[in-house]
Amino acid sequence: MILNKVYLESFGCQMNAFDSEVLESLLEEDGFSITQDPSDANAIIVITCSVRENAERRAIGRLNDLSRHKGAILAVCGCMAQRLGEKLFDLVPALEIVAGPDSYSMLPSTISKAIAGEDRKILVETDSSVTYRLRKVTGSSPSRYLSITRGCENYCSYCIVPFVRGSVRSKEAGAVIEDLRILAASGAKEITLLGQNVMAYQSGDCGFVELLYRILEETDIYRIRFLTTHPRDVNEGIFKLMAENGRICPHIHLPFQSGSDRILSAMNRGYTRSEYLDIISMARELRPDIAFTTDIIVGFPGENDADFEETLDIVEKVRFDSAFTFKYSPREGTRAAELDNHVPAEVKKSRLEALNNTIQSIRKEIMTECIGSIEEILLDARVKKGENHFLKGRTPHFRNVLLGTDNGNPGDIFSVVLKELRNFTFIGEEITGR
Ligand code: SF4
Structure with missing residues (x-):
């Protein structure tokens, strides 16, 4: 069986980042696979923000930009979809689905129908019972x-x-x-x-x-x-x-x-x-x-x-x-x-x-x-800056720390001494790790 592939892009706040995971798991449950390449997708979903006018302008620009992938169904979700509803079909002529934040459960079937040739669809009913359970974990970050x-x-x-x-x-x-x-x-x-x-x-x-x-x-x-x-x-x-x-x-x-x-x-x-x-x-x-x-x-x-x-x-x-x-x-x-x-x-x-x-x-x-203090950091990523490789983590106070070592993995917890400050990020030195 050939799986339909979906490309997802999310703008705005952490709620949208979480909703993006919810959508990924709903789609995968319905038989879709997720692709990182819009030119490889049967459907493209953009999750949008409405908090500032600028955010909406950028999202509309991005949607029109993604319209060049002619073979894919284009869908917009999130706060801008809820706020502008049908008007979005005029602003983004290639758009086929508009879905507000309470309608994500219906999105996989709506996309399948659109791929099968069904007409444009708008899903912006609000439902104050929707909270979205985690169906499946899609990422691996600690x-x-x-x-x-x-x-x-x-x-x-x-x-x-x-x-x-x-x-x-x-x-x-x-x-x-x-x-x-x-x-x-x-x-x-x-x-x-x-x-x-x-x-x-x-x-x-x-x-x-x-x-x-x-x-x-x-x-x-x-x-x-x-x-x-x-x-x-x-x-x-x-x-x-x-x-x-x-x-x-x-x-x-x-x-x-x-x-x-x-x-x-x-x-x-x-x-x-x-x-x-x-x-x-x-x-x-x-x-x-x-x-x-x-x-x-x-x-x-x-x-x-x-x-x-x-x-x-x-x-x-x-x-x-x-x-x-x-x-x-x-x-x-x-x-x-x-x-x-x-x-x-x-x-x-x-x-x-x-x-x-x-x-x-x-x-x-x-x-x-804080320089000179000892902090416990949770490593969350590997990063490269210029030619140098670092492990990145955060202190309990949500302050960023880079460690110049390869000896560790995201998810490890290290005690470090904060040695210096570069562009509002600490450079730390490991004392112990586990
Ligand atoms: S109305 Fe807006 S700014 Fe005020 S608490 Fe709610 S989300 Fe925050």
Whole structure:
């Protein structure tokens, strides 16, 4: 029997990376094989992001570019598929299937029918029961993602996610444990639990902190991370657990978006700057070495110089390890897109530059202070830089380390001394390995 081959490309966040694995396993279960070469494929799937206009523009460009593979069925999935729906058929004339994030189970049969000659299909019904179990492990990295919640109901005024990913639904706790055991059996040592807001996890009476306790008791996953958290929902329990148990990594990505109460309120973020700073103090009291990363938007409508100074002030007070920083761009359908008082493009640009400079200089200070310390790293890849080969790993705080040795494999755990810093990556020297 000749297998139909599918080529998959994924843009955007870690949720899309996980969805790409889900799709691969659904397709393989249905008799497809995965190819890394689009010219060899019977179907091409692009998983897209809608968070910023730029991401959509790039995805449409890429889809039109992939249209040159005339023999393959072209399908688009993900948030942009959900948001734009039928309009995508005009933007990408060669497109045959548009499928939103809740319709992936139907995708293999829809592709088979399209290969057999069926007409264009659009699958954008939302279904708030969809959570996607792991059917089969397709990769071999020791560091893996597992989605535990999907959707978001926070309706931050600038964000398209609640409109394209639907309401929050949580994977049943027993199913999370089973999926983790499958990943552990395939060699996974580090899992990042994913959700638009993992703190919103609720399965019966099991909330996110209870879920972590169950994972610690019922699986032997060596390191547990999670992404993303919302300051409104963060509680002491999470930091207590980090303080008590080294398997919960001492790193949290806690987006603050703006340091100004006026702007936070216009963003509908549900916390004030002092509440955000209180969370940081509480966390550091319980686990002093915790590393924070964050997301920040500059140039939200109405943001003035004083508001921006308050954003810089939070950056200086918290001292983030790193941050994803963005210029505000309006997303059609969100409340913020209706606001007046837009910040001029050149002001956004200069604020972003100033913000990035501050973040980078603090980052350098934090990392320089780590030189000479001993860290445990989990090796996750082999990399080549110029003529040199390295093993790459991360510390529990999510800091990158390169080891100039061939004596080890992804999945090994090494104790290393951090010897020097090159472009925000440590060069380490092995002390012990196992
Ligand atoms: S918490 Fe806010 S920013 Fe994050 S996904 Fe939900 S609506 Fe968007």
